[in-house]
Amino acid sequence: MGVIYILITISIIVAVFFLYAFIRAVRSGQYDDDYTPSVRMLFDDELKIKTKTNKKPIQTIKEKQV
Amino acid sequence: MNTGNCFHCGIEINKKEEIIYDEKSFCCNGCKTVYEIFSQNDLSCYYDFQASPGATPLDIKGKYDFLDNEDIVAKLLEFQEDTTHIVSLFIPHIHCSSCIWILENLQKLQSGISTSQVNFPEKKVRITFNSEGTSLKKIVELLCSIGYEPYISLENFDEGKKVIDRSLIYKIGVAFFCFGNIMLLSFPEYFEVEEYWINEYRGFFRWLIFAISLPAFFYSASGYYVSAYKSIKSGMLNIDIPIALGIVVMFIRSTVDIVFDYGQGFFDSMTGLIFFMLLGKLFQKKTYDFLSFERDYKSYFPIAITKILADGSETSVQVYEIEKGDRLLIRNQELIPVDGILISEKASVDYSFVTGEAVAIEKKSGDKIFAGGKQMGKVIEMEVLFSVSQSYLTQLWSNDVFQKKVDIKHKTITDKISRYFTPALLGLAFVSFFYWLFIDVSTAFNVFTAILIVACPCALALTAPFTLGNVLRILGKRKFYLKNATVIEQLAKVDSIVFDKTGTITTNKKTAITYEGAPLNDFDLKLLYNALRGSNHPLSRRLYDFIPKQTKLVPTHFEEIIGKGIDAEIDGNTIKLGSSQFLKTMTENTHKKTKVHVEINGEYKGSYVFNNQYREGLEQLFSQLSKHYQLIILSGDNDGERKILEKMLPSTTTLVFNQKPEQKLHYIKELQDQGKNVMMIGDGLNDAGALAQSNIGISLSENVNVFSPACDGILDASQFQKIGFFMQYSKNAMKTIYMSFGLSIAYNIVGLTYAVSGNLSPLVAAIIMPLSTVTIVSFVTVMTNIYAQNSQPATRNFQPATKNNQA
Structure with missing residues (x-):
C-alpha cells in the first residue's frame, strides 16, 4: 500500500499545478474582460476571406493579442 | 435591406436628403463617407454582423487640435517607449459586434497602428501605434471620421494608472484548492471504520490536511483577521469578529486534535467556510464597468481649449492653465470651461449638462457666461473672469461634502445584528464552559471550542451579500444601476424623496409646444412658417419644426431684433413674432413661461407656449409615493410651473x-438635521452637491453611458415611473434578509445543541455548515x-383615482 504516498503526492502536485495556472491566468488579466473574446473568436474567418481579396499589402503584424 | 432607413446608421431617411451610393441609401453625406471609407478598404464586413451599426460622424474641425500639444498627449498615453505608444480611449458608441470588428481592424485604415483591442464591457479600445507612422491626433480624427468619436475629458488628464485589485480572486482560488483537497483527503475518516489501512495511514493523511489548510488559514482568511482587529480597536462589534474567532478557534482546536491524536479536526469545515464566505464577498461586488459613480465636473470638461494670443494667433492651452484676462475661442458644440464675458456679438449656450434645461439660452456681447455651458452654433470669443477652480459651478466641489468619504456614515444590517450576536455567543460559550468544568475538564474545553466553531456565523454572514448581490443584479437588468450593495439597505430606509425639476421630472428630449389664443387659419400659418424660416433663434427653429410644412414664400422685408423677435413682411402682410415686450401686449404672468407671441397685420393673435414636458407616469408615481414618503421638488428655475x-x-x-446649487445642498442638509433619510433624484451638474449630501443620490440619465454626476446610483430615464417599484423592492430585500437571518439562527440552534452537549463530531460540522450555506x-x-x-404589476394596477382620496 506504499503506493498511496506516491499517488497522493502526484494528485497534490497536479492540483498545485492547476492552482498555479489559475493564478497566472488571473494575473495576466484574461478574466478582466469576459465578453469581447467570445465575440472576437467569431471574426477570424471573415477576416481571412477579406484579406485574400485585398489588393493592398497585407499587414503582417499579428492581429490579435491575448 | 430596409429602404426607409439609412444603411449606415439606421435613422429614417428624409426622402429629399436621401443619397444613393453603391445601391445603398444613406441619410446624409457623413454616413455615405464612412461607408466609402470602409468599402475602399475592404472592410464592408462591418455591415454583416449587425444591420446599420454606425453613427453619423460629427464635424470635429479643430476640436482635437490640442492633441498636437505633446505634454497633453503624454498624459493621455498609457505606455510610451521610443516610438511605441499605447493609448486607451473610451468610445461611448461601442455597442455591438460590428463595433468590435471595425475597431480591431483599425490598422487597415491607418498605417502606423499596429494593433487595437476592444474591451467591450468598458467600451474602451486600446491602440498600439508607432509614433513615427502616425499620431494620436490622426488616430482620434480617424475614429471621428468613422463615427466612433472617443470621449476625452479633463478626467483622463488627471487620472493615473489604475491598479486592478485581484486579491479576492486569488484568495478564492487558494481557498478552493485547500477546501477541495482537504474534503477529498478527509473522506476516509468520515466513516470511522476501524480498518487496518485507515489506521495505518491516518497520521499521513492528517498531517497532509494540516499542511494544505495553512494557505487558506493564513492567506485566504487574512482579510477577516484584519477587519476583526480593526473593529475591536474602534470599539465596534462587527460580524468579522465571530468569524475570525471561529476560524482561529477551529484551527487551534484541530491542530491540538491531531497533535495529541484526539481526532481528525475540523479543517474541512474551516476551509469550506472560508471559501463560501469569500464567494459571498465576490458575489456582492457587482460592478458596472462602463459606468462611473465618481464623476465630478472633470469628466465633463475638455482637456484643452483654444486661446487667442495677443498677436491674434490661436494656440491650444490646457484648461488648468487658463488665467483671468485670457481670450478664448469656443467652437460649435464646445464646452465653456470657465466663467467669462462674451466678446462676440451673440452666443446661444446650452446649459443642459448643468441644469437639465434643453433650450439654449441666448447671450449677447458683454453678458456673463458661466462654465459648463455648451456653445451651439457659430464660433465665439470670450474673456476669462475666473480660472477653472474658481468658476461658479466648479466652486461647488470645494464644499466639504465632496472631501469626506461617505461610506462611514452607514452601518450595515449585518453589523447591527452582530452587535447582539457576538456577546450572546461568547456568553453562551463561557456559561457552558463553566458548567462542564464541574463535570469534566477536557469536555469543557471541547464544548467551549465546539460552540465557537459551530456558531461561526457563516450563514449569517452570507445572507446579506447573497441577497443584496442578487438584488443588485436584478435592478441592473432593469436599468437601475447601484454603486454597491449597501445602497440597497439605505434605499429601504429612505423616508423623504427630493426631485430636481428640469431634466428629472421633465424630459429634455422633446418639449411640447401648445398654442394659446385666437385660432390661426392656414394662411396665417403659412406667413408664420415663412417668417420663421429666416431666423436662427433656437425657439424659432423649434417652432419652425413644429408647424406643419407650408409652401415657401419670400419675405419682402425681414428683420431679426436680437433678444426680442422677428419683424417680417410677406406679400404685404406684416408679421411680428417674439417676446411680450416686443409686441407690447402685456398679458398676465407672461414672463414666467417661455412664450413666442404672434401678431399678424397689427392684430394680436396669441402665443406659442413651450411647455416643459413631464415624464410619463409622473402623476401616478407621485401619488403612489406620497403614501409612504415625503415628497419635495427642488428646482433651480422660477416658479412659473x-x-x-x-x-x-x-x-x-x-x-x-x-x-442655487449650494442652496439645494443646504436644503437637503436641513432635512437630514430634522432626522430624515433623504433620497435625492437629480440629473445635472447643479444637483451634484445635493446628490453628494443626501443619504442616497440617484442620478437620472437619458444615456447612462455618458453623463451623470457623482452619485450612488444611476437610473435610466426610461425607468422613471418604476421608482415606486424599486423602493418597494428594496424593502422586500431587507425583509428577505430578516427571514433568512431567522433561518440561519435556527441552524445555529441545532448546531449549538450538539455543541453544548459535547457531541459535535467533525462529520456533523462538515454536514451542517455547507447545508446551512446552501x-x-x-x-x-x-x-x-x-x-x-x-411587485412588477403593482405599479401598473395603480389608478390615479386615489389621488382624490389623498387630497
Missing part, C-alpha cells in the same frame, strides 16, 4: 423654486426573484 405642478401632484408635495443561498435567491416578479 408652480400652478401646473400643484394641480398635477399630490397636495402633500412641497415645491421649492429658485434654488439553504441560505438558495432561499435568498428564490425570494428576491419572487419579489421582483410580484
Whole structure:
C-alpha cells in the first residue's frame, strides 16, 4: 500500500499545478474582460476571406493579442 | 435591406436628403463617407454582423487640435517607449459586434497602428501605434471620421494608472484548492471504520490536511483577521469578529486534535467556510464597468481649449492653465470651461449638462457666461473672469461634502445584528464552559471550542451579500444601476424623496409646444412658417419644426431684433413674432413661461407656449409615493410651473423654486438635521452637491453611458415611473434578509445543541455548515426573484383615482 504516498503526492502536485495556472491566468488579466473574446473568436474567418481579396499589402503584424 | 432607413446608421431617411451610393441609401453625406471609407478598404464586413451599426460622424474641425500639444498627449498615453505608444480611449458608441470588428481592424485604415483591442464591457479600445507612422491626433480624427468619436475629458488628464485589485480572486482560488483537497483527503475518516489501512495511514493523511489548510488559514482568511482587529480597536462589534474567532478557534482546536491524536479536526469545515464566505464577498461586488459613480465636473470638461494670443494667433492651452484676462475661442458644440464675458456679438449656450434645461439660452456681447455651458452654433470669443477652480459651478466641489468619504456614515444590517450576536455567543460559550468544568475538564474545553466553531456565523454572514448581490443584479437588468450593495439597505430606509425639476421630472428630449389664443387659419400659418424660416433663434427653429410644412414664400422685408423677435413682411402682410415686450401686449404672468407671441397685420393673435414636458407616469408615481414618503421638488428655475405642478401632484408635495446649487445642498442638509433619510433624484451638474449630501443620490440619465454626476446610483430615464417599484423592492430585500437571518439562527440552534452537549463530531460540522450555506443561498435567491416578479404589476394596477382620496 506504499503506493498511496506516491499517488497522493502526484494528485497534490497536479492540483498545485492547476492552482498555479489559475493564478497566472488571473494575473495576466484574461478574466478582466469576459465578453469581447467570445465575440472576437467569431471574426477570424471573415477576416481571412477579406484579406485574400485585398489588393493592398497585407499587414503582417499579428492581429490579435491575448 | 430596409429602404426607409439609412444603411449606415439606421435613422429614417428624409426622402429629399436621401443619397444613393453603391445601391445603398444613406441619410446624409457623413454616413455615405464612412461607408466609402470602409468599402475602399475592404472592410464592408462591418455591415454583416449587425444591420446599420454606425453613427453619423460629427464635424470635429479643430476640436482635437490640442492633441498636437505633446505634454497633453503624454498624459493621455498609457505606455510610451521610443516610438511605441499605447493609448486607451473610451468610445461611448461601442455597442455591438460590428463595433468590435471595425475597431480591431483599425490598422487597415491607418498605417502606423499596429494593433487595437476592444474591451467591450468598458467600451474602451486600446491602440498600439508607432509614433513615427502616425499620431494620436490622426488616430482620434480617424475614429471621428468613422463615427466612433472617443470621449476625452479633463478626467483622463488627471487620472493615473489604475491598479486592478485581484486579491479576492486569488484568495478564492487558494481557498478552493485547500477546501477541495482537504474534503477529498478527509473522506476516509468520515466513516470511522476501524480498518487496518485507515489506521495505518491516518497520521499521513492528517498531517497532509494540516499542511494544505495553512494557505487558506493564513492567506485566504487574512482579510477577516484584519477587519476583526480593526473593529475591536474602534470599539465596534462587527460580524468579522465571530468569524475570525471561529476560524482561529477551529484551527487551534484541530491542530491540538491531531497533535495529541484526539481526532481528525475540523479543517474541512474551516476551509469550506472560508471559501463560501469569500464567494459571498465576490458575489456582492457587482460592478458596472462602463459606468462611473465618481464623476465630478472633470469628466465633463475638455482637456484643452483654444486661446487667442495677443498677436491674434490661436494656440491650444490646457484648461488648468487658463488665467483671468485670457481670450478664448469656443467652437460649435464646445464646452465653456470657465466663467467669462462674451466678446462676440451673440452666443446661444446650452446649459443642459448643468441644469437639465434643453433650450439654449441666448447671450449677447458683454453678458456673463458661466462654465459648463455648451456653445451651439457659430464660433465665439470670450474673456476669462475666473480660472477653472474658481468658476461658479466648479466652486461647488470645494464644499466639504465632496472631501469626506461617505461610506462611514452607514452601518450595515449585518453589523447591527452582530452587535447582539457576538456577546450572546461568547456568553453562551463561557456559561457552558463553566458548567462542564464541574463535570469534566477536557469536555469543557471541547464544548467551549465546539460552540465557537459551530456558531461561526457563516450563514449569517452570507445572507446579506447573497441577497443584496442578487438584488443588485436584478435592478441592473432593469436599468437601475447601484454603486454597491449597501445602497440597497439605505434605499429601504429612505423616508423623504427630493426631485430636481428640469431634466428629472421633465424630459429634455422633446418639449411640447401648445398654442394659446385666437385660432390661426392656414394662411396665417403659412406667413408664420415663412417668417420663421429666416431666423436662427433656437425657439424659432423649434417652432419652425413644429408647424406643419407650408409652401415657401419670400419675405419682402425681414428683420431679426436680437433678444426680442422677428419683424417680417410677406406679400404685404406684416408679421411680428417674439417676446411680450416686443409686441407690447402685456398679458398676465407672461414672463414666467417661455412664450413666442404672434401678431399678424397689427392684430394680436396669441402665443406659442413651450411647455416643459413631464415624464410619463409622473402623476401616478407621485401619488403612489406620497403614501409612504415625503415628497419635495427642488428646482433651480422660477416658479412659473408652480400652478401646473400643484394641480398635477399630490397636495402633500412641497415645491421649492429658485434654488442655487449650494442652496439645494443646504436644503437637503436641513432635512437630514430634522432626522430624515433623504433620497435625492437629480440629473445635472447643479444637483451634484445635493446628490453628494443626501443619504442616497440617484442620478437620472437619458444615456447612462455618458453623463451623470457623482452619485450612488444611476437610473435610466426610461425607468422613471418604476421608482415606486424599486423602493418597494428594496424593502422586500431587507425583509428577505430578516427571514433568512431567522433561518440561519435556527441552524445555529441545532448546531449549538450538539455543541453544548459535547457531541459535535467533525462529520456533523462538515454536514451542517455547507447545508446551512446552501439553504441560505438558495432561499435568498428564490425570494428576491419572487419579489421582483410580484411587485412588477403593482405599479401598473395603480389608478390615479386615489389621488382624490389623498387630497
